[in-house]
Amino acid sequence: MSTVFNEMQGKGGAVREPYALIEQWLKTLSPKDVERALKEAEAIFRRQGITFAVYGDNQASERLIPFDIIPRIFAAAEWRRLSAGIEQRVRALNAFIHDLYHRQEILRAGRVPQDIIIQNEAFVPEMVGVMPSRGIYAHIIGIDIVRVAENEFYVLEDNCRTPSGVSYMLEDREAMMYLFPELFSQQRIAPVENYPAMLRQTLESVAPAACKGEPTVVILTPGIHNSAFFEHAFLADEMGVELCEGNDLFVSDGYLYMRTTQEPKRVDVVYRRIDDAYLDPLTFRPDSAIGVPGIFDLYRAGRVTLVNAPGTGIADDKSIYTYIPDVIEFYTGEKPLLKNVPTWRCGEKQDLAYVLDHLPELVVKEVHGSGGYGMLVGPTSSRREIEEFRHRLKARPKNYIAQPTLALSAVPTFTKSGVAPRHVDLRPFVLSGDRVRVTPGGLTRVALKKNSLVVNSSQGGGTKDTWVLED
Amino acid sequence: MLGRTASSLYWMSRYMERAENMARLLEVGYRISLMPGAVEGHRDEWRSTLQSSACDLAYAEKHDDITAAKVIQFLIFDEDNPSSIRASIKTARNNGRAVRTALTRDVWESINSTWNELAQVKPSSMTADRLPVFLDWIKQRVMSFRGALLGTMLRNDTYYFSQLGNFMERADNTARILDVKYFILLPKATDVGSDLDMQQWAQILRSVSAHRSYRWFYRDSKYRPWMIAEFLILKEEMPRSLVFTYYWTNMALDGLGQLYGKRYDCHDLAQQTYQRLKSGNMEQIFQSGLHEFLQDFITANAALSQSIATNYNFP
Known part of the structure; x- marks a missing residue:
């Protein structure tokens, strides 16, 4: 592991420009101020019910995601470069999905092997030939990015299905502005609070052509027991649209309606936060009780828009990830602005041999896993854990990919023993509709345990407000 | 909505x-x-x-x-x-x-x-x-x-549905408390109750927070069982009486009727029960049977709840 890039201290120990003000501010904070602020922040989050549910954990079925009051900061120029790379990637991903469900040019050209697409569970054959409104599939994408040096960023993964966390981005900003308003008056920080308005605009812009007049948008949630329910309710509230469960919606005379206390109301755009498999029991899993029977046929007929489109998971599958740089070149004709992390595909003999030889220094992930479960972080694992993992890997090599352990950049964070650097990643959110919009900043997740590289909230990660400074 | x-x-x-x-x-x-x-x-x-x-x-x-x-x-x-x-x-x-x-x-x-x-x-x-x-x-x-x-x-449908839940639950609760003890509320030849009776009456009033208001309302130092029944069934001044809860239930339903421009059978049901309570008197109720009266009320209240659910498309 190379040395860790500290985003505040930089290499030489001189404070990096974007953090100049925060560094001064930290010196003025007494431990009491910090304690008070953290307490207040927690009270705000708890009272508003900003929680997430942890599956299989009855005791703490609703937890707060820890919030750290030291922001993570990007300079304007830094952000312009990142943002251009993000936008390029998002455009390519949408073109890629469109191609996979139409002419499959990229497969014909041999740039991506056919079998990893066609045999992939995330490939939805029902989507073949379907043309969504404006040709956009993944309207909301979250791209996980890590930094390892001043000018070295890597994309860790793309989230093209239903990326979550945007509510924390918004609430973290709210909390910071409430707790430390003075910080916001001393410099220009790009606002994020118009995200819900932008989201609504994006959703309205992809209403089906059949929709005349103002489109009706709803959010479809699996219900209060879903781990991200708070976010569903939060976004519905912020956008001013109804939050529906499956049984609030029904198909009649070739259109989608919601059951209201009065007449049924027509629905044009569904921002669904339920997985493809559960969307429509008539087309996908017949045992789904949270979907809407018949909604997929309406979608195919262009009577309703589903956001994101079914089948977008094919673009963020971990087995596809290694091909994304080719995907970007193929569709944009440009070199990728953002790099992938070098990755070994354990399904390939040579790669597997290398991985088995170097387990203590690698991160090994399940191809279909998420949330930081079922992964091995070599350098922080015991010999026994590594050996256990070796067996699993050998049994089903195709199920895994491996990457070098990146020295994720660190940002000063409040810990029990004072301010100390902790590793972070970044999830910017990107909207695609009438145009592509990248939120300035995004959600910074921080691994609160010393030396830990796992930032997932289900594994003890926290969040920070993320600032993009304006020129 | x-x-x-x-x-x-x-x-x-x-x-x-x-x-x-x-x-x-x-x-x-x-x-x-x-x-x-x-x-x-x-x-x-x-x-x-x-x-x-x-x-x-x-x-x-x-x-x-x-x-x-x-x-x-x-x-x-x-x-x-x-x-x-x-x-x-x-x-x-x-x-x-x-x-x-x-x-x-x-x-x-x-x-x-x-x-x-x-x-x-x-x-x-x-x-x-x-x-x-x-x-x-x-x-x-x-x-x-x-x-x-x-x-x-806001005084819109959100408020009206919340109010309906509040008052229909309260109506059910008061009616049940009375019904469990209806036999000690029946008029007797003498209005002097035993210690046990006194205690039971006080208990009924307490369970609806009415032991003080009863005295203020009737200006009487003694508990009289039929008055207790009257207080909790027919007196609009008493905020947990059946007639009071139905006044508010009707207010909420009227609010919905006006807002949506439509009335349903739940409106008729609620109005019938309210009129029955408003024009009721205890003597009549005792004659036709307090227990039967309360049972009818509890059934009608449940039927109204059902009707509201149907009329307003509860899942």
Whole structure:
């Protein structure tokens, strides 16, 4: 592991420009101020019910995601470069999905092997030939990015299905502005609070052509027991649209309606936060009780828009990830602005041999896993854990990919023993509709345990407000 | 508004009201259990607490004998009992959470912080001496919820469905309390009750927080059973009487009727019951049978709840 890039201290120990003000501010904070602020922040989050549910954990079925009051900061120029790379990637991903469900040019050209697409569970054959409104599939994408040096960023993964966390981005900003308003008056920080308005605009812009007049948008949630329910309710509230469960919606005379206390109301755009498999029991899993029977046929007929489109998971599958740089070149004709992390595909003999030889220094992930479960972080694992993992890997090599352990950049964070650097990643959110919009900043997740590289909230990660400074 | 949103608002309010009523019933049970056993065995008091809260059958399924500790546990903490205080607050909060967007921040925070604090209370900590403080706290939390609702919600369908849940639950509760004890409310040849009667009458009034207001209203130092019945059934001044709850139920339904420009059979049902109460007199009610009257009322109230659910497309 190379040395860790500290985003505040930089290499030489001189404070990096974007953090100049925060560094001064930290010196003025007494431990009491910090304690008070953290307490207040927690009270705000708890009272508003900003929680997430942890599956299989009855005791703490609703937890707060820890919030750290030291922001993570990007300079304007830094952000312009990142943002251009993000936008390029998002455009390519949408073109890629469109191609996979139409002419499959990229497969014909041999740039991506056919079998990893066609045999992939995330490939939805029902989507073949379907043309969504404006040709956009993944309207909301979250791209996980890590930094390892001043000018070295890597994309860790793309989230093209239903990326979550945007509510924390918004609430973290709210909390910071409430707790430390003075910080916001001393410099220009790009606002994020118009995200819900932008989201609504994006959703309205992809209403089906059949929709005349103002489109009706709803959010479809699996219900209060879903781990991200708070976010569903939060976004519905912020956008001013109804939050529906499956049984609030029904198909009649070739259109989608919601059951209201009065007449049924027509629905044009569904921002669904339920997985493809559960969307429509008539087309996908017949045992789904949270979907809407018949909604997929309406979608195919262009009577309703589903956001994101079914089948977008094919673009963020971990087995596809290694091909994304080719995907970007193929569709944009440009070199990728953002790099992938070098990755070994354990399904390939040579790669597997290398991985088995170097387990203590690698991160090994399940191809279909998420949330930081079922992964091995070599350098922080015991010999026994590594050996256990070796067996699993050998049994089903195709199920895994491996990457070098990146020295994720660190940002000063409040810990029990004072301010100390902790590793972070970044999830910017990107909207695609009438145009592509990248939120300035995004959600910074921080691994609160010393030396830990796992930032997932289900594994003890926290969040920070993320600032993009304006020129 | 989604039919499900209306349903959640309705049940959120109903369960908050239920938690408050349960706290009151437990208070009465607790008071009696403190009294010298000479008057009556405790067990009968706890039994009537179980009956008044319509939890007697569910309790019997789980427990063989009636003890103070078991009843308190069952009525406060047992989540298998859907009417226990904990289950009620939890259901109310889950309903509130599902319609978070329809609630003002004050209403949501009131209900959410109640649940958060209640979830921390360990059943083992609920010793007899801590019970009154705890029950007071529950009542206060529900009142804070209701205050937030009255003080901050727009007077639109959101408010009307919440109000419906509140008053229909209260109507059911008052009617059940009366029905469990109807036999001691029947007029007797003499209006001088025994000590036991006096105590039972006081208990009924207490369980609807009416022991003081009764005296103010009737300006009478004695409890007279038929007046107690009258107070809790026919007096519009009494905020937990049947006629009062139906006045407000009708107000809420009228509000919906005007807002939506449509009236349904639930409007007729509610109006019929209200007129029956408004024009009723106790003599008549006693003659045709207090128990029958209350049973009819409870059935009609449940039918109205059903009708509202159908008319407004509750899922």
